[in-house]
Amino acid sequence: MKRPQHIAIVGAGLVGCMLATLLARRGHMVSVFEKREESATLTNSTGRSTHLAISARGWRAIEAIDAGPEVLRSALPLKGRRIHSANGMEQIFQPYGDDEQAIFAIHRNVLNRILARICASTAGVTMHFSHQCMHVDASGGVLELTNSLTGEGLTVQADYIFAADGAFSKVRERATGSTRIRSAVQFESFGYKEVTIPVATAASLEPDAMHAWPRGEVSLFAFPNPDRTFTATLLAPFKGPNGFTNICTAEDVERVFAQRFPDVAAGQLCAELLANPVNSLVTVRCTPWTIDGRLALLGDAAHAMVPFLGQGMNAGFEDCMAITEMLDQHDEDFRAVLSRYEQLRKPHCDAVTTMSANTFDELTKQVASAHFHLKKQLERTIHRLYPERFVPPYELIAFTHVPYAEVQRRIEQLDNIAEELVRRIGPQGMQDENTVEHHIQTYITELTGDACEA
Numbered sequence: 001m002k003r004p005q006h007i008a009i010v011g012a013g014l015v016g017c018m019l020a021t022l023l024a025r026r027g028h029m030v031s032v033f034e035k036r037e038e039s040a041t042l043t044n045s046t047g048r049s050t051h052l053a054i055s056a057r058g059w060r061a062i063e064a065i066d067a068g069p070e071v072l073r074s075a076l077p078l079k080g081r082r083i084h085s086a087n088g089m090e091q092i093f094q095p096y097g098d099d100e101q102a103i104f105a106i107h108r109n110v111l112n113r114i115l116a117r118i119c120a121s122t123a124g125v126t127m128h129f130s131h132q133c134m135h136v137d138a139s140g141g142v143l144e145l146t147n148s149l150t151g152e153g154l155t156v157q158a159d160y161i162f163a164a165d166g167a168f169s170k171v172r173e174r175a176t177g178s179t180r181i182r183s184a185v186q187f188e189s190f191g192y193k194e195v196t197i198p199v200a201t202a203a204s205l206e207p208d209a210m211h212a213w214p215r216g217e218v219s220l221f222a223f224p225n226p227d228r229t230f231t232a233t234l235l236a237p238f239k240g241p242n243g244f245t246n247i248c249t250a251e252d253v254e255r256v257f258a259q260r261f262p263d264v265a266a267g268q269l270c271a272e273l274l275a276n277p278v279n280s281l282v283t284v285r286c287t288p289w290t291i292d293g294r295l296a297l298l299g300d301a302a303h304a305m306v307p308f309l310g311q312g313m314n315a316g317f318e319d320c321m322a323i324t325e326m327l328d329q330h331d332e333d334f335r336a337v338l339s340r341y342e343q344l345r346k347p348h349c350d351a352v353t354t355m356s357a358n359t360f361d362e363l364t365k366q367v368a369s370a371h372f373h374l375k376k377q378l379e380r381t382i383h384r385l386y387p388e389r390f391v392p393p394y395e396l397i398a399f400t401h402v403p404y405a406e407v408q409r410r411i412e413q414l415d416n417i418a419e420e421l422v423r424r425i426g427p428q429g430m431q432d433e434n435t436v437e438h439h440i441q442t443y444i445t446e447l448t449g450d451a452c453e454a
């Protein structure tokens, strides 16, 4: 192995802590700089979502740092979604995968605390809280930081720098070298508010699932907590007739819930809903991800996405695993790794960012359309008839390690097949299962050969 390198990581969020632990365990000296105070890093101070779903891609990294048992103790398995009907009378359970498969919901702070503690106790890691990175000279490997407690400036020299400082990355914005990073930060016209559904109201909600009230522009989602409460996320446009600007009194809240979520007692949530801030949703696309073979972006700093597939952190953990696997292949040569990193990861992160945006679009625009439901119904039947060849999109994303770009290709293929079948069968034909199966089998036979190989 080459000599241990001095690695500087900006950001002690989920991804920064994960990478620091993985690199220090390989024998490198890792300094982590986090702008928040130590206590704030370990409590809920980000104003971000309180819940995260961990799926297979994220688990792989969690297991690689032996955090699995501790994370499991604080996480709840979710086996599917429970969709609440518009009249509030029915619930449909949609399993995420087979009986054995689950994603895991965990409080963001709890996970960050576990990862930060493991990171801080790993030999070779030094954590510097209250240190905000202001500027990076990538070619020289130099970071300029400000200690927010004393106001003093600090200059640090490192062999390699990783920026895990989130969607609004200062490193991405300020880093200089032989090139600058060009980025597009897209703010959605939708935002979200989080509220706690108390135990009394939550009693009718099964804790084995994510609950969803998908009502287009104004939708509600709820994740169970270990204390039997639920954390609900209300999604709505910032402005307009359905916007948060029109959900600002107790009467507004009662009206919106009575119209859209009649089985959720609004009274219990009202005060919190009115008091809590509206959070933004952003998508970040940027290039290059590396400068001068010494600086690399990862996690949300490189690829923040809307959260409707629950993959942002999972993709960030996949970045960490990709870096360590390349270090294996290149005998710890970071320069060789950084020269390949963007080429290896960006196409997949672009793909999952696009798939997340498409899911957002489905949720806010298409979920009410009959055409959309026919296609989803067809996709389920195609999977039942050809379980190996056509795996449902969410299963591929959440329970496999199939690269995201390949997942995207397969999803598009299935979508095209469903689109053509809707055209062939028509809404009337969809009533009869035999007709549907006959059309599917005929069409798939027509498509035999490469075009249809999943």
Ligand SMILES: Cc1cc2nc3c(=O)[nH]c(=O)nc-3n(C[C@H](O)[C@H](O)[C@H](O)COP(=O)(O)OP(=O)(O)OC[C@H]3O[C@@H](n4cnc5c(N)ncnc54)[C@H](O)[C@@H]3O)c2cc1C
Pocket: 010, 011, 012, 013, 014, 015, 016, 033, 034, 035, 036, 048, 049, 051, 052, 053, 054, 058, 131, 132, 133, 134, 164, 165, 166, 167, 169, 170, 171, 192, 298, 299, 300, 301, 307, 309, 310, 311, 312, 313, 314, 315, 316
């Ligand atoms: C509503 C919502 C729900 C989500 N649900 C899921 C989910 O279910 N599953 C999933 O996989 N993902 C989910 N995500 C995405 C997930 O939250 C992010 O992908 C993840 O937090 C990215 O981690 P990160 O470490 O890259 O960035 P962050 O978590 O943003 O951490 C960045 C860290 O850098 C620090 N920092 C920032 N600037 C500086 C600076 N200049 N100097 C020093 N430190 C700095 C910050 O204080 C912070 O600690 C969700 C996101 C949202 C908004």
